[in-house]
Amino acid sequence: MPAFAHSTAKKPFKINPEFEPQTVSYTGYEPGTIVIETGNHFLYLVESAGTARRYGVGVGRAGLSLKGEAMVGRKAKWPSWRPTDNMIRRSPKKYARYANGVPGGPNNPLGSRALYLHRDGRDTMYRIHGTTQPSSIGRSVSNGCIRMINAHVEDLFERVPVGAKVIIQ
Template identity: 55%
Template sequence: MCVSRALSLLLLAATLAGCATTALPVKKKGPDPMHVAMYGPHPDERFPLPAMDISRVNPKYFRQQVAYQTMEPAGTIVIDTQNRFLYLVQGEGMAMRYGIGVGKAGLEFEGTARIGRKAEWPRWTPTQNMIEREPERNLKWAGGMEPGLTNPLGPRALYLHKDGKDTLFRIHGTSEPWSIGKAVSSGCVRLFNQDIIDLYSRVPAGSRVVVLQHQTPMGETTPMAANQTTPMAGGDGLIPPAAI
């Protein structure tokens, strides 16, 4: 009787053990593989560009195609400085959207302009005001800084002209990806290095640019108007304002 009871208890214990599940360790969610690829290295550049650390970047600032309504024709760049987005109008209600960081110089221009010049791996020269304000930082670059990975303009720059004159407003890359989405102490409009390369390849010289300082673009009433966004492959900081 005791033996039978013991066997029954053992069988019950075995059955319960078989039904139990072992908790598996929860894997920490990492960056989206599509974003990792999008912001990967560019080894064939004049100065091989390393992959970008996207771990501290809000995903809403990654390059993506969005639904976008505007009266501007396809090919127009619309810069929404307030919400920190740059739109490349594609037509048919769509646009490519890029996250941006906006510096002091980027907040001083409003209206329309044209891309007067494009440059790959541009030189950077601080303005006289910059040198006077921070001589210890900028005087050594009075003759210009050679292109490279530490150059404040990054791998590409678009120079905005209006009525045939240089506005000193630039759209360029940055060596500080964490600054995208923020108002920075100086500079114009900066994009991730991989994004300025992408934008540069899509727009020819002469393209129309609309810079909005206080208006909200027609297509998005909030910074993340659309929850229907499609990723597309393809802390304030200090950088000097973009100059020639």
Template identity: 50%
Template sequence: MRPASGHRFRLTAACLLGLALALPAGQSAWADSRPPLPAMGPSLRKTVAFPTAEKIGTIIIRKQEKALYLVTGKGEALRYRISVGRDGFGWTGTVQVGSKTEWPAWRPPKEMRARRPELPEMVPSGPYNPLGARALYLLRDGRDTLYRIHGTNDPSGVGFDGTSGCFRLTNTDVIDLFRRVPVGTKVVVQ
């Protein structure tokens, strides 16, 4: 009798070969033209006790904790581990999600490019883009703050003071948050 793992391998290989043969030459099984999903990173979210007077659906960012909380009600929230602004780049206040983008392109602000002239004017969406798989654009009084809640091309960088004021999550977690949060969501940064 052969081991089950060998049988599973042959079955999986046969399925993949069948899929490849069923597609026209040069066509991918992922023909939706979205970038591949490398560096997704683990999910660092967890349901936690979180008493607050804020409404269900509000995002509360506690920079000292390097945590983003999505209020779910009943004294609970989903907690996501995040990176926050390094020294000199932190900020507080109340903003709202003004728009959301899947696989955003990144255009470093002119102030950032002045500090780091080696940065390109634009990094297209994809696996090398530092905004990762999703971005939530933050507005204050209807104006773009230039700050984002976004994914990353380097999940090992989540959980530190290392951004220029944005809030960075693993791609796995930013995709989850993106699905849960509508445009107009209140974001409280503490």
């Protein structure tokens, strides 16, 4: 039975069953690796040789997604959020009012959890995070971050340590 999105969603939203977390056959990566296939809107957490936990995700619009390798540099529950300078430049009417940040909580666009992606020891400003817009799962609509249903990112958050390898394709 399809789950309903976290109560922070603005209106009830039925999740497409293909985007529910499930164990699937998956090979080619070390256990503990996160692989994000942006083209088909799935995130895989490799669990063992031959299997992974698969989650549906929302990804960045064309030209805005991070590609290649990164690592989980930090994790946060109910994270605060501030739009990047590039987001404010691209869409000042939408983002300038948030330039001082938004505290963590049910109205924060990062949702209930965030995994901060780092590369070469630096924060990339990209995140794997929850969302207040569950209808964005399965779509390419974000400013580059990987969005998940809050309950799903909470599950991933508990399974993934800081330092985990992330591959974004």
